[in-house]
Amino acid sequence: MALHVGDKVVFKIFRYDPEKDKAPYYKDYEVEIRREGMMVLTGLNQIKWEQDPSLTYRRSCREGVCGSDGMNINGVNTVSCMSHIEDYNSNVLVIKPLPGFPIIKDLVCDFEDFFNKYYVVKPYLIEKNPPPGRERLQSIEDRERLNGLYECILCGCCSSSCPSYWADPDYLGPSAMINAARFVFDTRDEGSDERLDAVNNIHGVWRCHTILNCISACPKELNPTKAIGMLQKEILKRTY
Protein backbone atom coordinates (compact mmCIF):
# COMPACT_ATOMS: atom_id res chain seq x y z
CA MET A 1 0.00 0.00 0.00
CA ALA A 2 1.58 3.20 -1.09
CA LEU A 3 1.08 6.16 1.19
CA HIS A 4 1.39 9.68 -0.16
CA VAL A 5 2.06 13.01 1.45
CA GLY A 6 -1.16 14.23 3.09
CA ASP A 7 -2.62 10.75 3.75
CA LYS A 8 -3.81 9.97 7.26
CA VAL A 9 -2.98 6.86 9.29
CA VAL A 10 -4.48 5.91 12.67
CA PHE A 11 -2.07 4.98 15.48
CA LYS A 12 -3.87 2.88 18.08
CA ILE A 13 -1.55 3.26 21.03
CA PHE A 14 -1.41 1.35 24.32
CA ARG A 15 -1.77 3.85 27.15
CA TYR A 16 -1.23 3.18 30.84
CA ASP A 17 -0.23 5.52 33.62
CA PRO A 18 -0.19 3.47 36.84
CA GLU A 19 -0.64 6.66 38.91
CA LYS A 20 -3.87 7.63 37.14
CA ASP A 21 -5.34 4.68 35.23
CA LYS A 22 -7.00 1.68 36.81
CA ALA A 23 -6.37 -0.40 33.70
CA PRO A 24 -4.52 0.00 30.41
CA TYR A 25 -6.49 1.19 27.38
CA TYR A 26 -5.93 1.97 23.70
CA LYS A 27 -6.19 5.50 22.36
CA ASP A 28 -6.49 6.43 18.66
CA TYR A 29 -4.39 9.22 17.16
CA GLU A 30 -4.42 10.47 13.61
CA VAL A 31 -1.01 10.85 12.01
CA GLU A 32 -0.46 12.79 8.82
CA ILE A 33 2.08 11.49 6.32
CA ARG A 34 4.39 14.46 5.67
CA ARG A 35 7.10 12.80 3.59
CA GLU A 36 7.51 9.62 1.57
CA GLY A 37 8.75 6.64 3.62
CA MET A 38 7.94 8.22 6.96
CA MET A 39 9.00 6.18 10.01
CA VAL A 40 6.70 5.09 12.83
CA LEU A 41 8.88 7.04 15.30
CA THR A 42 8.30 10.23 13.31
CA GLY A 43 4.57 9.58 13.68
CA LEU A 44 4.94 9.11 17.43
CA ASN A 45 6.93 12.36 17.65
CA GLN A 46 4.17 14.12 15.70
CA ILE A 47 1.60 12.91 18.26
CA LYS A 48 3.74 13.89 21.26
CA TRP A 49 4.77 17.30 19.93
CA GLU A 50 1.48 18.37 18.37
CA GLN A 51 -1.43 16.41 19.91
CA ASP A 52 -0.75 14.78 23.27
CA PRO A 53 2.44 15.59 25.24
CA SER A 54 1.51 12.98 27.86
CA LEU A 55 2.32 10.10 25.47
CA THR A 56 5.43 8.40 26.85
CA TYR A 57 8.00 6.37 24.91
CA ARG A 58 11.77 6.05 24.75
CA ARG A 59 13.76 7.35 21.81
CA SER A 60 17.16 8.81 21.27
CA CYS A 61 19.21 8.53 18.10
CA ARG A 62 16.24 7.82 15.76
CA GLU A 63 18.43 5.79 13.38
CA GLY A 64 18.58 2.26 14.76
CA VAL A 65 21.74 2.51 16.82
CA CYS A 66 20.73 3.32 20.41
CA GLY A 67 18.09 0.59 20.73
CA SER A 68 15.79 2.72 22.89
CA ASP A 69 12.55 2.46 20.97
CA GLY A 70 11.82 -1.26 20.88
CA MET A 71 8.06 -1.74 20.72
CA ASN A 72 5.40 -4.01 19.28
CA ILE A 73 3.85 -2.64 16.07
CA ASN A 74 0.96 -4.59 14.53
CA GLY A 75 2.06 -7.66 16.45
CA VAL A 76 5.72 -7.53 15.47
CA ASN A 77 8.55 -6.46 17.77
CA THR A 78 10.81 -3.90 16.18
CA VAL A 79 12.39 -0.51 16.72
CA SER A 80 10.01 2.23 15.54
CA CYS A 81 12.82 4.35 14.05
CA MET A 82 13.60 1.62 11.48
CA SER A 83 10.00 0.84 10.53
CA HIS A 84 8.36 2.57 7.58
CA ILE A 85 4.68 3.26 8.21
CA GLU A 86 3.73 2.12 4.72
CA ASP A 87 5.45 -1.26 5.13
CA TYR A 88 2.61 -2.34 7.42
CA ASN A 89 0.11 -2.16 4.54
CA SER A 90 -2.57 -0.90 6.89
CA ASN A 91 -4.42 2.29 7.74
CA VAL A 92 -4.30 1.36 11.42
CA LEU A 93 -1.11 0.70 13.38
CA VAL A 94 -1.59 -0.96 16.77
CA ILE A 95 1.38 0.03 18.92
CA LYS A 96 2.07 -1.78 22.20
CA PRO A 97 5.02 -1.95 24.61
CA LEU A 98 7.34 -4.97 24.29
CA PRO A 99 5.46 -8.09 25.44
CA GLY A 100 6.76 -9.93 28.49
CA PHE A 101 8.40 -6.91 30.11
CA PRO A 102 6.93 -5.04 33.09
CA ILE A 103 5.35 -1.76 31.97
CA ILE A 104 6.38 1.51 33.61
CA LYS A 105 4.20 3.87 31.59
CA ASP A 106 2.63 3.77 28.11
CA LEU A 107 5.28 2.29 25.78
CA VAL A 108 8.09 2.40 28.36
CA CYS A 109 9.12 -1.00 29.78
CA ASP A 110 11.28 -1.93 32.75
CA PHE A 111 14.58 -3.26 31.37
CA GLU A 112 16.24 -3.93 34.74
CA ASP A 113 15.79 -7.71 34.58
CA PHE A 114 16.86 -7.73 30.92
CA PHE A 115 20.12 -5.94 31.72
CA ASN A 116 20.80 -8.06 34.83
CA LYS A 117 20.70 -11.07 32.52
CA TYR A 118 22.98 -9.26 30.07
CA TYR A 119 25.57 -8.67 32.83
CA VAL A 120 25.51 -12.39 33.76
CA VAL A 121 27.42 -13.21 30.54
CA LYS A 122 30.15 -10.58 31.31
CA PRO A 123 29.72 -8.57 28.11
CA TYR A 124 33.19 -7.00 28.13
CA LEU A 125 36.71 -8.02 27.12
CA ILE A 126 38.30 -10.25 29.77
CA GLU A 127 42.09 -10.25 29.56
CA LYS A 128 44.38 -12.45 31.60
CA ASN A 129 47.66 -11.65 29.85
CA PRO A 130 48.95 -8.21 28.89
CA PRO A 131 48.52 -7.42 25.19
CA PRO A 132 51.42 -8.62 23.04
CA GLY A 133 53.13 -5.46 21.81
CA ARG A 134 51.04 -2.35 21.48
CA GLU A 135 47.60 -3.84 20.81
CA ARG A 136 45.69 -7.09 20.39
CA LEU A 137 45.78 -7.84 16.70
CA GLN A 138 43.21 -10.03 15.03
CA SER A 139 43.27 -11.60 11.57
CA ILE A 140 40.63 -10.58 9.04
CA GLU A 141 39.18 -14.12 9.12
CA ASP A 142 38.89 -14.13 12.92
CA ARG A 143 37.25 -10.71 12.82
CA GLU A 144 34.75 -11.94 10.24
CA ARG A 145 33.48 -14.59 12.67
CA LEU A 146 32.06 -11.75 14.78
CA ASN A 147 29.89 -10.44 11.96
CA GLY A 148 26.27 -11.08 12.88
CA LEU A 149 27.12 -11.10 16.59
CA TYR A 150 28.56 -7.70 17.45
CA GLU A 151 25.79 -5.56 15.88
CA CYS A 152 23.30 -6.11 18.74
CA ILE A 153 21.86 -2.80 19.99
CA LEU A 154 20.12 -4.29 23.08
CA CYS A 155 16.67 -3.10 22.05
CA GLY A 156 15.09 -6.17 23.71
CA CYS A 157 12.97 -7.14 20.68
CA CYS A 158 14.32 -10.72 20.54
CA SER A 159 14.03 -11.59 24.24
CA SER A 160 10.60 -9.99 24.37
CA SER A 161 9.39 -12.13 21.42
CA CYS A 162 10.62 -15.40 22.95
CA PRO A 163 7.97 -17.70 24.51
CA SER A 164 10.67 -19.44 26.57
CA TYR A 165 11.61 -16.03 27.96
CA TRP A 166 7.97 -15.33 28.86
CA ALA A 167 7.54 -18.74 30.51
CA ASP A 168 10.77 -18.96 32.51
CA PRO A 169 11.55 -15.79 34.52
CA ASP A 170 15.16 -16.95 34.97
CA TYR A 171 15.87 -17.69 31.30
CA LEU A 172 18.77 -15.56 30.09
CA GLY A 173 17.12 -14.93 26.74
CA PRO A 174 18.45 -14.63 23.18
CA SER A 175 19.84 -11.13 23.65
CA ALA A 176 22.14 -12.02 26.57
CA MET A 177 23.32 -15.12 24.74
CA ILE A 178 24.11 -13.53 21.40
CA ASN A 179 26.27 -11.12 23.41
CA ALA A 180 27.91 -14.07 25.18
CA ALA A 181 28.68 -15.56 21.75
CA ARG A 182 30.09 -12.23 20.59
CA PHE A 183 32.88 -12.57 23.20
CA VAL A 184 33.25 -16.36 23.28
CA PHE A 185 34.10 -16.39 19.56
CA ASP A 186 36.38 -13.36 19.77
CA THR A 187 40.00 -14.54 19.55
CA ARG A 188 41.18 -11.55 21.62
CA ASP A 189 39.04 -12.52 24.60
CA GLU A 190 40.36 -14.83 27.33
CA GLY A 191 37.23 -15.28 29.45
CA SER A 192 35.26 -17.73 27.34
CA ASP A 193 35.38 -20.49 29.99
CA GLU A 194 33.63 -18.41 32.65
CA ARG A 195 31.16 -17.10 30.08
CA LEU A 196 30.31 -20.61 28.85
CA ASP A 197 29.97 -21.65 32.49
CA ALA A 198 27.40 -18.89 32.98
CA VAL A 199 25.26 -19.99 30.03
CA ASN A 200 25.69 -23.77 30.49
CA ASN A 201 22.64 -24.04 32.63
CA ILE A 202 18.97 -25.03 32.41
CA HIS A 203 18.15 -21.31 32.31
CA GLY A 204 20.85 -20.68 29.73
CA VAL A 205 21.52 -22.19 26.32
CA TRP A 206 19.59 -25.42 27.02
CA ARG A 207 16.33 -23.54 27.59
CA CYS A 208 16.23 -22.46 23.91
CA HIS A 209 13.63 -24.53 22.07
CA THR A 210 14.48 -23.07 18.64
CA ILE A 211 11.13 -21.31 18.29
CA LEU A 212 12.96 -18.82 16.01
CA ASN A 213 10.83 -15.80 17.01
CA CYS A 214 14.02 -13.92 17.93
CA ILE A 215 15.24 -14.08 14.34
CA SER A 216 12.12 -12.52 12.84
CA ALA A 217 11.97 -9.93 15.64
CA CYS A 218 15.55 -8.65 15.38
CA PRO A 219 15.52 -5.24 13.63
CA LYS A 220 19.25 -5.61 12.91
CA GLU A 221 18.58 -8.92 11.11
CA LEU A 222 20.82 -10.92 13.43
CA ASN A 223 20.34 -14.61 14.22
CA PRO A 224 20.31 -15.19 18.01
CA THR A 225 19.12 -18.82 17.60
CA LYS A 226 22.22 -19.60 15.54
CA ALA A 227 24.40 -17.88 18.15
CA ILE A 228 22.83 -20.04 20.89
CA GLY A 229 23.47 -23.11 18.72
CA MET A 230 27.12 -22.08 18.37
CA LEU A 231 27.39 -21.80 22.17
CA GLN A 232 25.75 -25.21 22.64
CA LYS A 233 28.20 -26.77 20.19
CA GLU A 234 31.15 -25.07 21.88
CA ILE A 235 30.06 -26.34 25.33
CA LEU A 236 29.63 -29.90 24.04
CA LYS A 237 32.99 -29.69 22.25
CA ARG A 238 34.75 -28.68 25.46
CA THR A 239 33.01 -31.35 27.58
CA TYR A 240 33.36 -34.37 25.31
Added chain:
Amino acid sequence: MMYMRGFIDRYQGSGKSGEWNWLFQRVSGAALLVLLLGHFFIEHFTGVQIDYQTVSARLASTGWKLFDLTFVVFALYHGINGIFMVIEDYVHSGWRVFWKGFFWIVGILYLVLAAITILPFKG
Protein backbone atom coordinates in the same frame (compact mmCIF):
# COMPACT_ATOMS: atom_id res chain seq x y z
CA MET B 1 26.24 -16.32 37.87
CA MET B 2 25.17 -15.88 41.49
CA TYR B 3 22.00 -14.44 40.10
CA MET B 4 20.88 -17.85 38.86
CA ARG B 5 22.73 -20.26 41.11
CA GLY B 6 20.27 -20.04 44.00
CA PHE B 7 17.43 -21.11 41.84
CA ILE B 8 19.21 -24.10 40.39
CA ASP B 9 20.58 -25.27 43.72
CA ARG B 10 17.10 -25.26 45.14
CA TYR B 11 15.37 -27.29 42.47
CA GLN B 12 17.91 -28.84 40.20
CA GLY B 13 20.73 -30.19 42.32
CA SER B 14 24.05 -28.39 41.97
CA GLY B 15 26.11 -29.10 38.90
CA LYS B 16 23.20 -30.32 36.79
CA SER B 17 23.31 -28.09 33.78
CA GLY B 18 20.86 -29.72 31.41
CA GLU B 19 23.66 -30.32 28.93
CA TRP B 20 23.42 -34.12 29.09
CA ASN B 21 19.63 -34.07 28.86
CA TRP B 22 19.76 -31.80 25.82
CA LEU B 23 22.30 -33.99 24.03
CA PHE B 24 20.51 -37.25 24.81
CA GLN B 25 17.16 -35.85 23.74
CA ARG B 26 18.76 -35.54 20.28
CA VAL B 27 20.54 -38.90 20.47
CA SER B 28 17.38 -40.73 21.56
CA GLY B 29 15.38 -38.87 18.90
CA ALA B 30 17.74 -40.05 16.16
CA ALA B 31 17.74 -43.59 17.60
CA LEU B 32 13.93 -43.60 17.72
CA LEU B 33 13.77 -42.62 14.08
CA VAL B 34 15.87 -45.66 13.10
CA LEU B 35 14.07 -48.03 15.49
CA LEU B 36 10.63 -46.79 14.46
CA LEU B 37 11.36 -47.18 10.74
CA GLY B 38 12.66 -50.68 11.48
CA HIS B 39 9.52 -51.45 13.46
CA PHE B 40 7.25 -50.20 10.66
CA PHE B 41 9.14 -52.18 8.06
CA ILE B 42 8.99 -55.41 10.04
CA GLU B 43 5.35 -55.08 11.03
CA HIS B 44 3.87 -53.81 7.80
CA PHE B 45 6.10 -54.47 4.80
CA THR B 46 7.67 -57.90 5.23
CA GLY B 47 4.40 -59.71 4.42
CA VAL B 48 4.59 -61.87 7.54
CA GLN B 49 1.17 -62.49 9.04
CA ILE B 50 0.88 -60.83 12.45
CA ASP B 51 -0.75 -63.08 15.05
CA TYR B 52 0.17 -64.31 18.51
CA GLN B 53 2.13 -67.34 17.27
CA THR B 54 4.50 -65.47 14.95
CA VAL B 55 5.03 -62.57 17.35
CA SER B 56 5.72 -64.78 20.36
CA ALA B 57 8.07 -66.93 18.29
CA ARG B 58 9.97 -63.83 17.25
CA LEU B 59 10.09 -62.44 20.77
CA ALA B 60 11.65 -65.67 22.02
CA SER B 61 14.98 -64.64 20.52
CA THR B 62 17.32 -62.48 22.58
CA GLY B 63 17.97 -60.17 19.65
CA TRP B 64 14.34 -59.14 19.33
CA LYS B 65 14.01 -58.78 23.09
CA LEU B 66 16.96 -56.41 22.99
CA PHE B 67 15.48 -54.50 20.02
CA ASP B 68 12.14 -54.00 21.77
CA LEU B 69 13.67 -53.10 25.13
CA THR B 70 15.99 -50.54 23.49
CA PHE B 71 12.93 -49.14 21.75
CA VAL B 72 11.05 -48.85 25.06
CA VAL B 73 13.97 -47.29 26.92
CA PHE B 74 14.60 -44.65 24.25
CA ALA B 75 10.89 -43.90 23.82
CA LEU B 76 10.36 -43.48 27.56
CA TYR B 77 13.50 -41.38 27.94
CA HIS B 78 12.61 -39.17 24.99
CA GLY B 79 8.98 -38.66 26.03
CA ILE B 80 9.55 -38.11 29.73
CA ASN B 81 12.60 -35.92 29.20
CA GLY B 82 10.39 -33.80 26.93
CA ILE B 83 7.83 -33.53 29.75
CA PHE B 84 10.68 -32.52 32.11
CA MET B 85 11.57 -29.68 29.73
CA VAL B 86 7.97 -28.47 29.73
CA ILE B 87 7.97 -28.65 33.55
CA GLU B 88 11.20 -26.63 33.68
CA ASP B 89 9.61 -24.10 31.32
CA TYR B 90 6.44 -23.51 33.29
CA VAL B 91 6.78 -24.73 36.90
CA HIS B 92 8.96 -22.45 38.99
CA SER B 93 7.80 -23.35 42.50
CA GLY B 94 8.41 -26.39 44.68
CA TRP B 95 5.80 -28.20 42.58
CA ARG B 96 8.60 -28.84 40.12
CA VAL B 97 10.02 -31.45 42.52
CA PHE B 98 6.61 -33.10 42.76
CA TRP B 99 6.00 -33.24 39.01
CA LYS B 100 9.47 -34.46 38.17
CA GLY B 101 9.18 -37.14 40.85
CA PHE B 102 5.76 -38.12 39.56
CA PHE B 103 7.05 -38.64 36.02
CA TRP B 104 10.11 -40.52 37.29
CA ILE B 105 7.70 -42.99 38.92
CA VAL B 106 5.54 -43.16 35.78
CA GLY B 107 8.66 -43.89 33.70
CA ILE B 108 9.91 -46.61 36.01
CA LEU B 109 6.47 -48.25 36.18
CA TYR B 110 6.21 -48.36 32.38
CA LEU B 111 9.72 -49.74 32.10
CA VAL B 112 8.89 -52.55 34.57
CA LEU B 113 5.62 -53.23 32.74
CA ALA B 114 7.46 -53.44 29.41
CA ALA B 115 10.16 -55.70 30.85
CA ILE B 116 7.72 -58.20 32.38
CA THR B 117 5.83 -58.25 29.08
CA ILE B 118 8.80 -58.74 26.75
CA LEU B 119 11.25 -60.84 28.76
CA PRO B 120 9.22 -63.99 29.67
CA PHE B 121 8.54 -65.09 26.02
CA LYS B 122 9.93 -68.58 25.40
CA GLY B 123 9.21 -69.72 21.86
